[in-house]
Amino acid sequence: MIASVNPDPSEPRPGSAEWWRNRYRAGVPAGRPRANGLSLDRICEATMAIIENEGLDAATMRRIAEYLGTGPASLYRHVSGRDELLVLLTDRLMDFDGRSIEEDLDWRSGCELIARGFRGLLLGRPALAELCSRGQMLGPNSLRGREQVLRWLLREGFSASLAARTYLLLTRYVIGSLHTNDRSSKQNPDERAAVIRLFEEIDPVEFPTVVALADELGGQRPEDEFEFGLAVLLDGIAASREREAP
Amino acid sequence: MIASVNPDPSEPRPGSAEWWRNRYRAGVPAGRPRANGLSLDRICEATMAIIENEGLDAATMRRIAEYLGTGPASLYRHVSGRDELLVLLTDRLMDFDGRSIEEDLDWRSGCELIARGFRGLLLGRPALAELCSRGQMLGPNSLRGREQVLRWLLREGFSASLAARTYLLLTRYVIGSLHTNDRSSKQNPDERAAVIRLFEEIDPVEFPTVVALADELGGQRPEDEFEFGLAVLLDGIAASREREAP
DNA sequence: ACCTGAACACCGTTCAAGT
DNA sequence: ACCTGAACACCGTTCAAGT
Numbered sequence: 001m002i003a004s005v006n007p008d009p010s011e012p013r014p015g016s017a018e019w020w021r022n023r024y025r026a027g028v029p030a031g032r033p034r035a036n037g038l039s040l041d042r043i044c045e046a047t048m049a050i051i052e053n054e055g056l057d058a059a060t061m062r063r064i065a066e067y068l069g070t071g072p073a074s075l076y077r078h079v080s081g082r083d084e085l086l087v088l089l090t091d092r093l094m095d096f097d098g099r100s101i102e103e104d105l106d107w108r109s110g111c112e113l114i115a116r117g118f119r120g121l122l123l124g125r126p127a128l129a130e131l132c133s134r135g136q137m138l139g140p141n142s143l144r145g146r147e148q149v150l151r152w153l154l155r156e157g158f159s160a161s162l163a164a165r166t167y168l169l170l171t172r173y174v175i176g177s178l179h180t181n182d183r184s185s186k187q188n189p190d191e192r193a194a195v196i197r198l199f200e201e202i203d204p205v206e207f208p209t210v211v212a213l214a215d216e217l218g219g220q221r222p223e224d225e226f227e228f229g230l231a232v233l234l235d236g237i238a239a240s241r242e243r244e245a246p
Numbered sequence: 247m248i249a250s251v252n253p254d255p256s257e258p259r260p261g262s263a264e265w266w267r268n269r270y271r272a273g274v275p276a277g278r279p280r281a282n283g284l285s286l287d288r289i290c291e292a293t294m295a296i297i298e299n300e301g302l303d304a305a306t307m308r309r310i311a312e313y314l315g316t317g318p319a320s321l322y323r324h325v326s327g328r329d330e331l332l333v334l335l336t337d338r339l340m341d342f343d344g345r346s347i348e349e350d351l352d353w354r355s356g357c358e359l360i361a362r363g364f365r366g367l368l369l370g371r372p373a374l375a376e377l378c379s380r381g382q383m384l385g386p387n388s389l390r391g392r393e394q395v396l397r398w399l400l401r402e403g404f405s406a407s408l409a410a411r412t413y414l415l416l417t418r419y420v421i422g423s424l425h426t427n428d429r430s431s432k433q434n435p436d437e438r439a440a441v442i443r444l445f446e447e448i449d450p451v452e453f454p455t456v457v458a459l460a461d462e463l464g465g466q467r468p469e470d471e472f473e474f475g476l477a478v479l480l481d482g483i484a485a486s487r488e489r490e491a492p
Numbered sequence: 493a494c495c496t497g498a499a500c501a502c503c504g505t506t507c508a509a510g511t
Numbered sequence: 512a513c514c515t516g517a518a519c520a521c522c523g524t525t526c527a528a529g530t
Contacts, residue, residue, distance in 0.1 A: 017440035017464075024448055036514075061504060072504075073515050082504065133379075133425055136432075138444060143453055146463075150455040164462035169475045176422020179379055186382075194263035198384060202270060207389055209396040216410035217392075218263075229415045235485040236478030282495075307523060318523075319496045328523065 014084035015135035040078045044089050056127040090131040091139025098148030107156040118174045129178040260330035261381035286324045290335050302373040336377040337385025344394030353402040364420045375424040
């Protein structure tokens with residue numbers, strides 16, 4: 001614990017650019033199988049299984065080891081610690097396939113496909129959205145998706161600068177919207193109803209507008225909120241494109 | 247720990263709409279001072295001091311108690327647990343003052359002022375951005391800011407529906423952009439340089455576009471990224487406004 | 493009635509001792 | 512050389528015993 005509060009600055013933080021750079025330079029350690037059958041692959045599988053069944057917080061080093069029939073110390077032969085394990089696992093889950101956008105789509109439909117596809121990917125894997133927002137997604141799998149999207153944006157006539165900023169904005173938007181809406185489980189209609197009830201009951205003298213807009217504020221389904229924001233973003237990007245090449 | 251993995255569903259989760267609703271109905275317990283001088287106020291002060299000096303993770307119940315010269319069990323007289331404490335603390339920190347937008351601003355400048363002001367508030371308090379994204383901000387302080395912003399949006403001619411969705415989108419954007427950019431400490435020029443270096447060194451055959459756009463992808467200052475996204479959002483909202491009242 | 497020491501059931505990580 | 516039991520230094524929370 002002290003190590004995580006006062007991390008050794010000589011060793012780059014797992015998931016940081018410097019850390020990934022060292023990893024790419026060193027080449028993949030190739031994780032040859034060990035005598036006891038433990039490997040990074042098996043550890044990741046176990047971690048995913050636990051997250052799926054019991055949630056991210058339950059995926060402790062001890063629980064993962066128990067799942068694999070060994071002690072927690074054994075995991076440290078394959079991974080420097082829990083942070084590194086989660087970084088590696090996250091990249092493994094980020095297998096965004098951008099091939100479908102290679103088709104004949106206009107830039108706007110393509111961006112919608114990308115944003116919805118990425119959202120779908122994050123929604124499809126438990127805890128992935130949360131894992132995502134803990135870093136910059138610089139692993140090989142993530143870079144594969146980045147490459148595909150950027151290449152397509154350039155082909156659609158985006159300048160280098162606008163393509164990069166559009167990519168960063170869209171991905172940030174997808175992650176951010178999931179993060180804020182999932183945590184509070186707005187997905188659950190009961191929770192949305194509870195928000196409306198709350199807004200209807202607070203002091204109407206101090207909060208007249210919030211009370212009046214109770215339904216509009218509390219009743220939004222996350223998908224609708226997402227789609228509204230996406231449309232707004234793409235309207236704005238359309239304006240940027242036009243400004244760039246009138 | 248088992249309690250947090252398997253939370254009692256009869257007791258609403260701290261920070262949820264149902265939990266706040268109960269709290270508003272019950273009225274503030276007014277936290278009368280106790281014999282030993284401990285109070286919710288003092289606990290929050292201590293927690294803030296620790297977060298400021300040692301970070302959010304260091305603000306454990308034990309450390310807070312130690313700071314106050316007592317044992318961890320004493321805190322549970324004032325707060326149901328760590329989650330509740332952080333929820334209450336977060337709302338106390340959310341003292342957004344929207345009075346400056348009461349002035350004679352056009353809707354766009356006002357939205358910029360709101361977004362930048364909220365961003366400034368979150369940047370000014372350590373860990374507040376992270377605390378924010380763990381809930382829906384339904385506390386009294388947060389609702390005060392919500393009320394002010396919504397009232398102003400309506401006065402600027404936004405419909406109820408568009409005002410609510412604009413409010414939600416803007417706040418989500420501010421929080422999301424901080425969350426993704428702070429964690430990875432892109433604020434630090436060294437880290438940005440490391441990202442560029444990484445992109446320049448990866449395989450140019452597999453990632454030609456990422457390599458080519460290394461500077462544009464890695465060199466963005468968070469403020470510039472934020473301002474670009476904000477401009478895009480407001481361009482898009484302009485389009486929504488126009489569609490609403492041509 | 494209010495408070496809290498001590499205990500319970502957990503953590504991540506290290507390292508010396510085993511093979 | 513590789514592996515891991517046992518230990519270290521922490522957690523959040525509870526509850527019975529104290530005042």
